[in-house]
Amino acid sequence: MTTPDGYRLISTDRTRAQEILHVVSFAFAFTVPQREADFVERIYPWDAARGVEVLDPSKGAPGRLAGSHSSFRFRLAVPGSRTVPCAGLSWVSVHPGHRRRGILRAMIEDHFARSLERGEPVSALYASETQIYQRFGYGLAARGAVMELARGTELRDVEGADDLIVEIDSASIERHGDTVRAVQSRLTRPGSIVEFGDEVLEDVFLDLESEREGADELRIAIVRDGDEPLAWALLNRKGKWEMSGPDGKVTVKVWASADVRATARLARVLVDVDLMSKTAIDHVALDHEILHLLKDPRAAREAVLDNLWVRILDVPAALEGRGWAADCDVSVRITDAQVPANAATWRVEARDGGAVVTRTDQPADLAMDIQELAAAYLGGTSIATLARAGLVTEHTAGAVAALSRAMTSDLAPVSNIGF
Ligand SMILES: CC(C)(COP(=O)(O)OP(=O)(O)OC[C@H]1O[C@@H](n2cnc3c(N)ncnc32)[C@H](O)[C@@H]1OP(=O)(O)O)[C@@H](O)C(=O)NCCC(=O)NCCS
Incomplete structure (x- = not known):
């Protein structure tokens, strides 16, 4: 994991609630009156709370919080009336005095690793600015x-x-x-x-x-x-x-x-x-x-x-966790710049509403980045549309249509709860 020089990743607990609020209010440009400032203690998901603090005096006061984030942990409904464990990334903030030094990148890598350790095959978020998270493989999975x-x-x-x-x-x-x-x-x-x-x-x-x-x-x-x-x-x-x-x-x-x-x-x-x-x-x-x-x-x-952005952290667990609208048997080559275990060719055999997803050495029928697979994950964006946009490459005729039909959902996805 690459933490920028002069900083270190830490877990944060309730004792740091006001420091977190300080960073968050600087990052999101708001001020909460003192009488209401204790709300962070109640709503912050402390079990997954992480931060980056200053280590080197050349970067600021040692021990001072430079960035913070946490994730709400819940089960997310996916196509086929199924649910999967999900890490709802939230409260992502870097103090303006420490921005563009790689602190977000370090926090995201940390978030991915810890979510996987907890057995969460997908992460989801609401984006403040839509360009931030695409570089980390989050795809636009739901509009509302x-x-x-x-x-x-x-x-x-x-x-x-x-x-x-x-x-x-x-x-x-x-x-x-x-x-x-x-x-x-x-x-x-x-x-x-x-x-x-x-x-x-x-x-x-x-x-x-x-x-x-x-x-x-x-x-x-x-x-x-x-x-x-x-x-x-x-x-x-x-x-x-x-x-x-x-x-x-x-x-x-x-x-x-x-x-x-x-x-x-x-x-x-x-x-x-x-x-x-x-x-x-x-x-x-x-x-x-x-x-x-x-x-x-x-x-x-x-x-x-845009409503929910999704990041697939564990390709086989995420794909096997959702329902499948049609049978298919296709091999998909996935590129993933942050999670090397996902970067492989995966055989997706969908049958009777479920799927078995295994690594294969056979040539791929399709190729796409993890961001596109994530965009299609909830069934709201079709693989066919992504192929028309030039974001999915078809190597075997008919593979786009087959995977597209299998991943579709009867209901358009949306999250009614913001976080
Ligand atoms: C967005 C924010 C977290 C970025 O933190 P940071 O530590 O400055 O980001 P990093 O230096 O780690 O940048 C990581 C990458 O994201 C890019 N990036 C950062 N902020 C971006 C933005 N607002 N829009 C587009 N790209 C952005 C950087 O250019 C960098 O790209 P690269 O690695 O390809 O060169 C920080 O500016 C912030 O707190 N903003 C206000 C609150 C906010 O929007 N939070 C996100 C909540 S959804």
């Missing part, structure tokens, strides 16, 4: 939309939706954490975070007063069928008064639904909030059923953004 609906947007009827119960409350992990866990555990859309530790919940429910920008505190809407939770949404409202009257906005920060009746019920509630003229909903899958429930498809103003 943020959409805005006007108050009173009409939805098609869904049988049984009106029978469901809706509960609206101030958001609280104690009261609602189990509900969120229960709904998440039922999600099969690739990219969903289905099982997770307490830090993920703390992160999802984080509601710093200093970040509200005039909106009210975080609220939750839950849809139930009797006692059974089917959907949830965390939202806030920001009031605004114009000469013509109220013109407030609802912002749905995170939401999930495990049932179309609940989607319809929840959507009706979200687009009919008193004094609010519009509702913004984030993390919408590009093929989500909610889009098909709109009576007027043009009612949604949408912006499509």
